[in-house]
Amino acid sequence: MNNSIKLNQKNLVEIAHKIPCPTYDRSKLKTGIVHVGIGGFHRAHEAFYTDRLLEDGSITDWGICGIALLEFDTKIYNSLKEQDGLYTLIIKELDGSHTKRVIGSIVEYLYAPENPTTVIEKMASSEVKIITLTITEGGYNYSEATQSFDFTNPNIQYDLKHPEAPKTIFGYLTQAFKLRKERGLEGCTLQSCDNIQGNGHMAKRMLLSYVQKAEPELVSWIETHVAFPNSMVDRITPATSAADIENLKASSGIDDAWPVVCEPFKQWVIEDDFTAGRPAWETVGAQFVEDVVPYEKMKLSLLNAGHTVLGIIGALMGYDTIDESVHNPQISAFLKNYMDIEVTPTLGALEGVDLDGYKKSLLERFGNINIKDQIDRICSESSAKFPIFVLPTVNTNLEKKGSIAFASLVIAAWAMYSIGKDENGKALNIKDAMKSILNEKGLAASTGDPKAFLEIETVFGKLKDSPTFVAAFTKAYKNIAEKGIATCVVEQNNKALNN
Structure with missing residues (x-):
């Protein structure tokens, strides 16, 4: 005009x-x-x-x-x-x-x-x-x-x-x-x-x-x-x-x-x-x-981590926007299982919060087809996001002997994402201050040593020293490499359904 x-x-x-x-x-x-x-x-x-x-x-x-x-x-x-x-x-x-x-x-x-x-x-x-x-x-x-x-x-x-x-x-x-x-x-x-x-x-x-x-x-x-x-x-x-x-x-x-x-x-x-x-x-x-911490923890562990889950998995599958990712019923089920099985037990008491209602609303918000939130934006600076959004849930569940299977699969998917191509061979637009080191360790992981990705200490801290986590991460990585991310998401959902 x-x-x-x-x-x-x-x-x-x-x-x-x-x-x-x-x-x-x-x-x-x-x-x-x-x-x-x-x-x-x-x-x-x-x-x-x-x-x-x-x-x-x-x-x-x-x-x-x-x-x-x-x-x-x-x-x-x-x-x-x-x-x-x-x-x-x-x-x-x-x-x-x-x-x-x-x-x-x-x-x-x-x-x-x-x-x-x-x-x-x-x-x-x-x-x-x-x-x-x-x-x-x-x-x-x-x-x-x-x-x-x-x-x-x-x-x-x-x-x-x-x-x-x-x-x-x-x-x-x-x-x-x-x-x-x-x-x-x-x-x-x-x-x-x-x-x-x-x-x-x-x-x-x-x-x-x-x-x-x-x-x-x-x-x-x-x-x-x-x-x-x-x-x-x-x-x-x-x-x-x-x-x-x-x-x-x-x-x-x-x-x-x-x-x-x-x-x-x-x-x-x-x-x-x-x-x-x-x-x-x-x-x-x-x-x-007086105290904002319970609200923060809920939001970071569910909304922000949820965005990361949808972004990393969706990127590997070739999706461009978050709504495309969440409208895949298996990815949506995976995220719901992650929130219910791994995140919710770590949150403690949240007075006055309808947690089930909040999680349901997140899936609706992520699915807003008019927003078209770009996956490369959500995945940008993942090296700063994973330690804040995802790893605290992993560390708490390791201490409490809770499930880490869903988070391990997402982190393994991130290792593959860091190589710079989705599963169809299409180049990914990675924006991260640590892009070079992520790519280097991602490539090292792809040559037969998945644990190499966990050596980025500024991101993972001492997680590489946890036999439980290393075993779960390595298993998830090898499964994705062998079967593809879509099949692994389905299998993880089926395991949750049968437990």
């Missing part, structure tokens, strides 16, 4: 005749929140909740400054800059309809590689009360092998030598908190919105590990003046496709360089521990609790 309207502040009044737009005065908003990682999920989740809150009209202290931390984020930064921070959120309903709204809560946007000093100053600003993060599981620089901060990371070594122009979140936060301390300013809250159990605890532990080496005299100030609430976040947000952009133009006449698509379901559970005040997100659907 050639007469489409470019999304920006100047055109907002005209666009409001087509789809709902912010009714609040964005020019009056102060930046109370700095968010690092302004990708799709943040814009479908925290920025969405904040936009809903700002519609009250009387709230002006909680505008968001989005930080593009990495050079990889250049495109999203440029898109937001050209559109005055505005973007369209497209909710793909189960019935196939689309609910659209322009979101206006991001009022500033900074590109860290271009001007690190400006980013540090913004984080240190007295009007900023909260710094939130979606930096992915791998962004916390945690090593499963040492169960501690990874100081061997070249970017961390760079930050220690060049504190004034850092590359990592830890370098930026350290310099910002140092300025706050030197200027006698109050502290702030650092809130992780990433899929890590105890994400607030992880953020605190990793940051203090870095600060202890970079600015040791700052440790006590952070411990006293910075809060690290845990949170659980949930909303399936697939990558925006070219078709999504064109459909928005065709259906609504809006030219948006990077709209966000998501499912209707959303959830945000947060520990109510904030140093310098917070938005009343609970008035727009967030839930504040």
Whole structure:
């Protein structure tokens, strides 16, 4: 459509005749929140909740400054800059309809590689009360092998030598908190919105590990003046496709360089521990609790691990999207068995949670044919995801002598996935910071030594030393190599049915 309207502040009044737009005065908003990682999920989740809150009209202290931390984020930064921070959120309903709204809560946007000093100053600003993060599981620089901060990371070594122009979140936060301390300013809250159990605890532990080496005299100030609430976040947000952009133009006449698509379901559970005040997100659907850990564990072990199961198995079978994978009845049954037999016994008491209802809803959400979540997105950075989503269930079941057969099959499938081809010989688009080592160990496993894959200690820790797990993994690997993943999935389901 050639007469489409470019999304920006100047055109907002005209666009409001087509789809709902912010009714609040964005020019009056102060930046109370700095968010690092302004990708799709943040814009479908925290920025969405904040936009809903700002519609009250009387709230002006909680505008968001989005930080593009990495050079990889250049495109999203440029898109937001050209559109005055505005973007369209497209909710793909189960019935196939689309609910659209322009979101206006991001009022500033900074590109860290271009001007690190400006980013540090913004984080240190007295009007900023909260710094939130979606930096992915791998962004916390945690090593499963040492169960501690990874100081061997070249970017961390760079930050220690060049504190004034850092590359990592830890370098930026350290310099910002140092300025706050030197200027006698109050502290702030650092809130992780990433899929890590105890994400607030992880953020605190990793940051203090870095600060202890970079600015040791700052440790006590952070411990006293910075809060690290845990949170659980949930909303399936697939990558925006070219078709999504064109459909928005065709259906609504809006030219948006990077709209966000998501499912209707959303959830945000947060520990109510904030140093310098917070938005009343609970008035727009967030839930504040004393202890978020049970919710986190349930979500990571079921939803996030479920995504990984569907992604890895589906990839080997040649599927492209998650809904294709879950609509294979054998894969769907496999995932249900995995959740019921291996995950549920590890979760403990979940007061007020209908666990069976939650698991049923996950299968329905995964099967939303309108979302078309790409499998290569779900499988990206699996080296950071498996230790958080899948391996805790394995380790707990090893301790309790529970079943590990389903998880072992998935991990064996991942070893084969890491070679870079599906079972039909088609190349897989693997996106992983550890792609080279995964490929190397995956190839070694394929030459007759499956255990070689488990030697990636930063991923598997000491699992290679567990005879029970090694036996289950090796058996699963050899079965897949001999029979193919589809047959192994069926056989595993039949074993569960007969037990």
